[in-house]
Amino acid sequence: MGQYLRTKSIDDLIAASEVPGKRLSRTLGPWSLVALGIGAVIGSGIFILTGTAAAGETLSVPSIMNAPVLELLRHGADSVSTIGRPGAGPGIALSFTLVAFVCALAGLCYAELASMIPIAGGAYTYSYATLGEIVAWILGWDLILEYAVSNMAVAVGFSAYFNDILDALFGVHLPKALSEPMFIGGQATGSIFNLPAFLILMALTALLVRGVQESTRANNIMVIIKIAAILLFVFAASKSVKTENWVPFFPNGFSGVLTGGAIVFFTYIGFDSVSTAAEECRRPQRDLPFGIIVSLLICTVLYVAVSLVLTGVMNWKTLNNPAPVAKALEYIGMDNIRALVTTGALGGMLSSLLVFQYGQARVWFAMSRDGLLPGYFSKVHPKYQTPHISTWIAGFAVGLPAGIWDIATFADLSNIGTLFAFAMVSAGVLVLRKKQPHRPRGFRVPLVPLVPILSIVFCFILMLSLPLQTWVWFFCWLIIGLFIYNLYGRKHSALAPK
16 A cells, blocks of 8 residues: 555655756746636636526436536435526626635645645646655546546637637638537537647647747737737626626525536636646746736636626526627627627637646646656657657647547536645645645745635535536546556556666
8 A cells, every 4th residue: 555655755856857858948937827827717618607607507308417416415316307507697706706715725725835846747746745646646647637628628619719700700611520529419410520629729739849938928918818808898898787687696595606616617727737837937936826826816806707797788597608708798789899809719718728738748747757657758859848749649639539529518527626636735735734844835825724624625515516427427537547557657656666
């Protein structure tokens, strides 16, 4: 059992990051990290999931597997026919605030560990130093799922928006056979391949291989565009808000707020990608906590503003559609602004795709450098100083499935995996405070142990608000990961006896 719980010392982790040929260049400043966080967190979710979480989701075929675990625990399996996913209504603003609070608790824990362990890999690396190799492997495997599934969903959404804009601006409509997934909801569509989704991922992969500075410059531009689009919607549509649409504010009680929080959590999961950039920061002890906390604050303000205006313009029951923000602008007759906001939505998707592909490649890189994945994943390009092999493999691993499946229904897999990672990072803070209380920390979580414990508790509450089917898929993914770990990682680990 000891080999599963072996930990890698922080000093050894830092030393491994300085090995020539496997060392990343430090080029990122604090505001580049903030832009990375915003780029990941503000994506397609603010334009899509805000409406879904407000209106709720109805089960077309009621099933125990589709019911939230928390509701099953409260009502029992016999009542599953009446259980859907109740909408938060205008209370979606509170859902966003609640999720932001949970993320802030976890973000503080991330900030402390990131300032102590300025190494690529994020939650995976922190767990390796605190909770043991098997937990680190589970979290690394978990993060690969989180980033991959999220980007598949966003890439499919980007393809649909891109086709709409081509049609609206130039009267060009890509053939269905080359612009839709082969399967949607398990049904064949007649399409051959979703080419725009694949090509955009390949283009962003090539940009990431070229260098971090080039990638962050592109991300900064896209972040500015999408923030401008969001502010344009908030200020333009706020003139058409009808306060009667906010009554009742909590139509389904706190249960609806919790379920809405579980749905919109998908929109927040990217902030941990800031921590994966630790090894490429110029001053990680100071800049990483700043990047994590400031990006969370900015994103929360934007999310709450959009949700309040959206539910004020239209009745919350009418918002369950693929483009609620665009529909709201169409409803109030602002078609010109609608076109601008849709363009901003494309920018939001592009920056999310870029940051998540960046984060995924860094996790693969860190796991490979520790011996848990084959060594070629941790090779660094001699000219660009980026993990080029990991980046290309991650690009194809996401791009090919995005061309075949519409996996938006798997978004909850990202949620449960991320919540689990947040809980483990929070536990890591408690472990290091106990084992290494005097080790220098560039940032310290306040009110320990209260803040980490609250983070763990709230993460598990939100996990229980997800459907039972999500838990089943999550455990299946973990079982596959444990099989691979025992087959390869355990024997080739840098800590394995030689």
